[in-house]
Amino acid sequence: MQQSKFPKYIFDWFGGLVLLIGYIIGSVIVGFVGVAGKFIFRLDFMQKPWFLMLSNAIVFCLVIAAFDFLIVRPKTGKKLNFNFSPTNFYTYLLIFPMMLGMMFIGEFFTAQIPTTGPFFGDYYEFFENLMSGLTDDPVLMVITAVIMAPIFEEIIFRGIIQKGLMNKGVEPWKAILFSSLLFGLIHGNPWQFVGATLLGGVLGLVYYKTKSLLLPMLLHGFNNLCSTLLVTYTKNESFAQAFKIPEWEILIIGIVLFSLFCYLFMKKNKVHYSDI
Structure with missing residues (x-):
């Protein structure tokens, strides 16, 4: 062999x-x-x-x-x-709606975190000022958030940490959970922690099932591109405000999308690339 x-x-x-x-x-x-x-x-x-x-x-x-x-x-x-193998077109049709569903779910829970008050208010203002330097330059934001971040972060959190844990014998779900929590913590604020942790779970699942680091990189870039477009054109990183619908509707849509396409991805997707 x-x-x-x-x-x-x-x-x-x-x-x-x-x-x-x-x-x-x-x-x-x-x-x-x-x-x-x-x-x-x-x-x-x-x-x-x-x-x-x-x-x-x-x-x-x-x-x-x-x-x-x-x-x-x-x-x-x-x-x-790392393995950067592409997959069949059918798999892409499953993982992107699945990712979008989790993005909607993450937005709902993130929206429940306060942005005002003695602690959260000052912290949120500091976070907003920190991000304003990137949002002022859309080209720089695309290069940094949509291209660089997905490549580097997926190599570290999925390629090194998650894969390294599974190589050590850690159960896949534990490795995915651990790398996702670290991925959320590294963002350094409660508003990005929730979404990053949830999305990290999807990225970890896709990497585990396909064994290709290309797919979580593409999904990560897709998430950051959506955030960039929302911030650039609506001045707010919110699908609910962009579509002018309540957050609970975003949650329901997200649950339906994620549940349906995750089921299809887990049960119907037969392509699993090996590391050879």
């Missing part, structure tokens, strides 16, 4: 530490460049949208490289590599 070209690495506490170290080193490098820009070029790089995009890419690349060189290559003798 032909040996798999994909390394069978595992993800454990040491792997998590390596990812954290890679993140810290990347952040330090970005911070150093930002400070150097102020003193040498008299420019505040930290306020430049292009620098934010570049710094995100640098940090993500260093995180992935750290795991590759410190975990994967020493233990497997192979470089970090």
Whole structure:
């Protein structure tokens, strides 16, 4: 039997530490460049949208490289590599409506989180100001949120963490849940945590069933593209407000879409790519 070209690495506490170290080193490098820009070029790089995009890419690349060189290559003798196989057209017809349904469900629960008050009000204002730098430049937002984020984040959360846990022998549903919770937490605020965790579950399920990292990347990009369009043209990341319907109707539509297409995907989809 032909040996798999994909390394069978595992993800454990040491792997998590390596990812954290890679993140810290990347952040330090970005911070150093930002400070150097102020003193040498008299420019505040930290306020430049292009620098934010570049710094995100640098940090993500260093995180992935750290795991590759410190975990994967020493233990497997192979470089970090993933399956990016496409699937049949029928599967795409199932997973995108399923993803849209979960996006609707996530929006409903996110809408229940307060945005005013002594704690949430100040936090939400800070979060809105933080995001305004991206939304002011639609091109930058598309590059960062629709292209870069799906690629880097899916490699880390599904390709490294979820797959590494399953390679270790962790039950698939536990690996999907763990990576989804981390995916939600990394967004750093309660409004994105809910949606990111729920959507992370869908992304993890699709990756587990198809074994192809391409599909969760496309779904992730689809979600971020919808959010970008909503923010750009309606100034609010809400399907309910865009369609002028109550949030509970969005919830019902989401439950129907997700339940139907998830059932079809789980029961009818017969294509499962192997890691060979």
